[in-house]
Every structure is written in C-alpha cells, then in structure tokens.
Amino acid sequence: MKEFFLNLGNLKLNTPLMLSSGTWGWGENLSKFLSLAEIKYSIGALVTKGVSLEPKEGNPPPRIAETPCGLINSIGLENPGIKEFKAKYLPPIKLYEIPVIVNLFGEKIEDFVGLAEELKEEVSGIELNISCPNVEKGGILFSDNPKLVKDLVREVRKIWNSFLAVKLSPVGPVFEVAKSCERAESDALVVANTYPALTVLSFKPLKILKGGLSGPAIKPLTLRLVWELSQRVGLPIIGCGGIITGKDALEYLICGAKAVQIGTANLINPKSVAEIMEELEKLLKTYGLSY
Amino acid sequence: MFEAKVFINQREGGEYYLLGLRVSENLAKKFLPGQFLKIRVSSTLDPLFPRPFTIHAIEGSKLYLLYRVVGKGTQILSKILPEEELKILGPLGKPFPEIKEPYIICAGGAGIAGFGYLLQKTSHLPLKIFYGVRTKEELVRVNFYEKFHVSLTLVTEDGSYGTKGLVTEALEEELENKFKKYKPCLLACGPLPMLKSVLKVAKKYQLKTFLVLETFLACGTGFCRGCVIPLRKGGYTHLCIEGPTFLAEELDLERVFS
Structure with a gap:
C-alpha cells in the first residue's frame, strides 16, 4: 500500500477517496460489505449523511428513479437529528478510526452554527450543504446567494476551528459562491452536489420525480467545474460526481481535485471504493504519476 | 459482489424465465x-443498477431465479447465455417471518417465485397455495410446485386453465367454504392490485396477513434510503433492509397503494 498524506487544512487523509454523504446509510451496514482492511486501505474520510438540528423523516415515496447512466433522488434529508445522531450513530462510525466529516444542513445560519457547536471536539470536520432553502430570506437557496454563503461560512468559522468544507451546488452562481467560501476561510470546496433534474415515471396518471441527478451521466459536467474552479480559486477542491472507476477518480485528480468523493458507485456495488482505490493505484503506476 | 456462472437461462412460458x-x-x-x-445484468453504464430478484430455489451450489421480463434490465438478462459470468450481490433483505400458525400462500404472476425456496426449506408447509396468472402460458414451474404435495389451486383470468377468475376470488371462495373456523394466516406476493384484494379478503375474515412488497431499489443495502414504505404509526421503513415481507397491519396501506 502506498503511503498517502494530504493536508486539507486540519484534515489529514491517508487516501484520496472519501465516501460521499448519503451514500453509505448511517454506516450501520458498511462492515457487512467491506472488511476493516478494505475500509482502512481505501477510505480517506467518511462524510456522513446530512444532519439537521431536529429529526426529519424524509420525503414520501417514490424517492428514487434510474435514468440513463444516472440516478435521480429525492430522499428529503431523512435523518434522526443531531442529538440522536451523536448518541446512536456517530460512536460506531468513529470506531473505524478514519476521519469523520459530518454533513450539515439547516434553514438558517444559526442552525448551522448550532450544529457545529454540537460537534465540537467530536469529529474531524464538517461539510456544509448549501443546496437548501434559507427560510429567513424567503426560501432562496443558500447556494443562489454568494453573500449569504459568505455570511454562513464566516459565522460557522467563528466557532469551528477544525476542517470546514462547503459542498457547492453545480448550478447557480457557482464561481462567485466559491470565491465567497475562499474569503470566508473555508478549508476546501466539495465540487459538487447533484444536479436539479426531473424524470417522468408514468404518463397516465402523470407521475414525475424531481430530485438531484447523480452518477456517470453528470461526470463530464462536474469534471469541467472542477477544472475551471481549480484555476480560479485557491482552495483545495474535492471532486464529487459520477466516479465509478479508478480511471474516473484519476481524471478528477488530474483536472485539479486534491481528493474525490465516491457516491452513487456505493449504491451500485458496496465494495466500489476498494475497487476504485486498487484501480487508481495501478493507473498511477502505469502512468508514472503520484498524488 | 460475487461472480456467478450461468448454467441455464430458459424461457418457461409467457415472459417468464428460469435462470440458474x-x-x-x-x-x-x-x-x-x-x-x-x-x-449486474450488464457491464455498461445503462442500466446502471443491478436488478433485484428473489431466490426461487437452491440445490447445493446452484441458485435458481424465476423472473418475468418487465423492462430493460430483465430484457438484457433474458439474452444471457449459459457459461456467461454475472456479478451478484447477496443475500439481501430479511427472510420470510417465521409463521407458526397454519397459513395459505396467495401468489400472482412472478410473485410465485420466492415461495419455491420456502417450500424447499420449511418444515411447516402451507395449507394451500393459490397461484394466479392472466393466461395459461404464464403458469410456470407447476411441476416443481407440485412436488411438495401441497394443495395447489391454479387460476387464470381468462379461464384457459384451472379455475377462471382472479386468484383472490378463488382464495375468498375457499375461505368462505372451509376456513372460517381455522383463521389461517395469509402470505401474499404479487402485483399491487392483487395485494389490495388480498387485504380486502383478509379484512373480511380477520386474517393476519404478510405482504411481500416490491419497489424500485437502488442500493439494496440500506445505503441510499430510497425504498421507503409508509408505516401506520407514522414515518417509514426501508424495504431493502427491513423487508421485503411486512406484516400488513403495521403498514399505512392507503399510502402503500396510492
């Protein structure tokens, strides 16, 4: 196994691969499908499913639909709330002895600050989901307003010294939002969340599913974002979008990402991360590259 | 995922195939x-997700699946030839609950598939099996089911074989005539309209009923939280880790069938 150390602010990674938020449940079934050795060998950090202050039961069915080379999901941020998350779900995740990054979402800036307060000294980092509506600004998405994002990151930063990443939406004023994150002293950008999308489930009665598109269908789009952002923003970028193979991961790393997140691939094959890591190492050797 | 070698993939009748x-x-x-x-029916990216199938039968190291071609995934699967290798993931989900009371199986179409392995393994056989399809070509694996010496009622909607009508009508007739006093449990698997009718019958005779449900699955492992089933007490359960078999009274049936 190759030694890999990457410093992203206060976060040290032993591999460039992270498990993306919402694609490995609450970790309760992870060790059923991956051995401890595979987890340690391949996963640099675990990014948890999104957590809010209060529990959320999530959206009614249907929540998911397959589209060509992709998946539309509308899970609705189902989560047990920060208190139960800390008591029940976080302790077993920490037993893997891999950096844990908690994905946070809220309806207003104070929600994010409150969540960060709850996690102080508990985890290696936080990832702010800004693809959610701000109720104090008439429901506009945080990610649609660069100033709002700057205020959000600044306020959370005041009380959070460890690793802080912002997960960008791939739509809206992406470059301005990225600059705001830089100015507000975020440690890294996760590029990016799913793409707003829609699929028709049936014609009669008409049934549609609106949600976020992920999977290989979005890879060229997000890869371009990673490339452009890496040229314009000084923050380290964590690429996230449609990585299924080691080759996909290498493409992101070559196009400007310092690390990558594996998401939809975990849903296709729970062992994906181990297979991607193995393939990535072989490719790096083949091309004489290092990370 | 594990490698599995196909040794049989043959059409049994209608759109039904037996895969070994x-x-x-x-x-x-x-x-x-x-x-x-x-x-994983294909190594290409479309379809992207592996397709779920219940276990129909097992003999030593041989797994049998009985499936109906319903979409792109099963279409591709039906073209796979013996000696080809497929990637599989399992076992997934929870087994059938242990039923101690006498019980009746009611199956519609491909819903019959999973009960084959139950008959192979259980020491507590059902009182009767009601198996219904639209037309006689779709009655598949009947010889296999007959081996277990359980009363098997075959029902076709068009009357081309066995009893004419809906499988739930045959079930109701049986209950009306013979089982009023016994109150057996029902174990049902089939299309949603059939399950809805099973529940009507179950309500009439006040029978405890287990439903085997289907929905689109992405992960099958509990990772995505996509396959939710509404619960009577509020909130949701997840088919892939808590199902696919549920006690009907625990479900919010109106929302399950909406």
Whole structure:
C-alpha cells in the first residue's frame, strides 16, 4: 500500500477517496460489505449523511428513479437529528478510526452554527450543504446567494476551528459562491452536489420525480467545474460526481481535485471504493504519476 | 459482489424465465427463503443498477431465479447465455417471518417465485397455495410446485386453465367454504392490485396477513434510503433492509397503494 498524506487544512487523509454523504446509510451496514482492511486501505474520510438540528423523516415515496447512466433522488434529508445522531450513530462510525466529516444542513445560519457547536471536539470536520432553502430570506437557496454563503461560512468559522468544507451546488452562481467560501476561510470546496433534474415515471396518471441527478451521466459536467474552479480559486477542491472507476477518480485528480468523493458507485456495488482505490493505484503506476 | 456462472437461462412460458447460477456452496448456504440478490445484468453504464430478484430455489451450489421480463434490465438478462459470468450481490433483505400458525400462500404472476425456496426449506408447509396468472402460458414451474404435495389451486383470468377468475376470488371462495373456523394466516406476493384484494379478503375474515412488497431499489443495502414504505404509526421503513415481507397491519396501506 502506498503511503498517502494530504493536508486539507486540519484534515489529514491517508487516501484520496472519501465516501460521499448519503451514500453509505448511517454506516450501520458498511462492515457487512467491506472488511476493516478494505475500509482502512481505501477510505480517506467518511462524510456522513446530512444532519439537521431536529429529526426529519424524509420525503414520501417514490424517492428514487434510474435514468440513463444516472440516478435521480429525492430522499428529503431523512435523518434522526443531531442529538440522536451523536448518541446512536456517530460512536460506531468513529470506531473505524478514519476521519469523520459530518454533513450539515439547516434553514438558517444559526442552525448551522448550532450544529457545529454540537460537534465540537467530536469529529474531524464538517461539510456544509448549501443546496437548501434559507427560510429567513424567503426560501432562496443558500447556494443562489454568494453573500449569504459568505455570511454562513464566516459565522460557522467563528466557532469551528477544525476542517470546514462547503459542498457547492453545480448550478447557480457557482464561481462567485466559491470565491465567497475562499474569503470566508473555508478549508476546501466539495465540487459538487447533484444536479436539479426531473424524470417522468408514468404518463397516465402523470407521475414525475424531481430530485438531484447523480452518477456517470453528470461526470463530464462536474469534471469541467472542477477544472475551471481549480484555476480560479485557491482552495483545495474535492471532486464529487459520477466516479465509478479508478480511471474516473484519476481524471478528477488530474483536472485539479486534491481528493474525490465516491457516491452513487456505493449504491451500485458496496465494495466500489476498494475497487476504485486498487484501480487508481495501478493507473498511477502505469502512468508514472503520484498524488 | 460475487461472480456467478450461468448454467441455464430458459424461457418457461409467457415472459417468464428460469435462470440458474452456480456460486460457491458457502454463498448458497447463506440465503434464507424470502431473501433476494441483485444481479449486474450488464457491464455498461445503462442500466446502471443491478436488478433485484428473489431466490426461487437452491440445490447445493446452484441458485435458481424465476423472473418475468418487465423492462430493460430483465430484457438484457433474458439474452444471457449459459457459461456467461454475472456479478451478484447477496443475500439481501430479511427472510420470510417465521409463521407458526397454519397459513395459505396467495401468489400472482412472478410473485410465485420466492415461495419455491420456502417450500424447499420449511418444515411447516402451507395449507394451500393459490397461484394466479392472466393466461395459461404464464403458469410456470407447476411441476416443481407440485412436488411438495401441497394443495395447489391454479387460476387464470381468462379461464384457459384451472379455475377462471382472479386468484383472490378463488382464495375468498375457499375461505368462505372451509376456513372460517381455522383463521389461517395469509402470505401474499404479487402485483399491487392483487395485494389490495388480498387485504380486502383478509379484512373480511380477520386474517393476519404478510405482504411481500416490491419497489424500485437502488442500493439494496440500506445505503441510499430510497425504498421507503409508509408505516401506520407514522414515518417509514426501508424495504431493502427491513423487508421485503411486512406484516400488513403495521403498514399505512392507503399510502402503500396510492
């Protein structure tokens, strides 16, 4: 196994691969499908499913639909709330002895600050989901307003010294939002969340599913974002979008990402991360590259 | 995921196929009746997700699946030839619950598939099996089911074979005539309209009923939280980790069938 150390602010990674938020449940079934050795060998950090202050039961069915080379999901941020998350779900995740990054979402800036307060000294980092509506600004998405994002990151930063990443939406004023994150002293950008999308489930009665598109269908789009952002923003970028193979991961790393997140691939094959890591190492050797 | 070698993939009748996969004996032993596996039907990116199938029968290291061609995934699967290798993931989901009371199986179409392995493994056979399809070509694997010496009522909607009508009408007639005093449990699997009718019958005779449900699955492992089933007490359960078999009274049936 190759030694890999990457410093992203206060976060040290032993591999460039992270498990993306919402694609490995609450970790309760992870060790059923991956051995401890595979987890340690391949996963640099675990990014948890999104957590809010209060529990959320999530959206009614249907929540998911397959589209060509992709998946539309509308899970609705189902989560047990920060208190139960800390008591029940976080302790077993920490037993893997891999950096844990908690994905946070809220309806207003104070929600994010409150969540960060709850996690102080508990985890290696936080990832702010800004693809959610701000109720104090008439429901506009945080990610649609660069100033709002700057205020959000600044306020959370005041009380959070460890690793802080912002997960960008791939739509809206992406470059301005990225600059705001830089100015507000975020440690890294996760590029990016799913793409707003829609699929028709049936014609009669008409049934549609609106949600976020992920999977290989979005890879060229997000890869371009990673490339452009890496040229314009000084923050380290964590690429996230449609990585299924080691080759996909290498493409992101070559196009400007310092690390990558594996998401939809975990849903296709729970062992994906181990297979991607193995393939990535072989490719790096083949091309004489290092990370 | 595990490698499995196809040794049979033959059309049984209608759009129904029997797929045989050879796996390690160790893996085969892990499957319990009612559980399912997922098959990557193609190494391309479309379709992207492996498709779920219940276990129909197991003989040593040979797994049998009985499936109906319903979409792109099963269409591709139906073209796979013996000696080809497929990637599979399983066992997934929970087995059928242990039913101590006398029980009747009611199956519609491909819903019959999973009960084969139950009959192979259980020491507590059902009182009767009602198996209904639209027309006689769709009655498949009847010889296999007859081997277990359980009363098997075959029902076709068009009357081309066996009893004419809906499988739930045959079930109701049986209950009306013979089972009023016994109050058996029902174990049902089939299309949603059929399950809805099963529940009407179950309500009339106040029978405890287990439903085997289907929905689109992405992960099958509990990772995505996509396959939710509404609960009567509020909130949701997840088909892939808590199902696919549920006690009907625990579900918010109106929302399940909406």
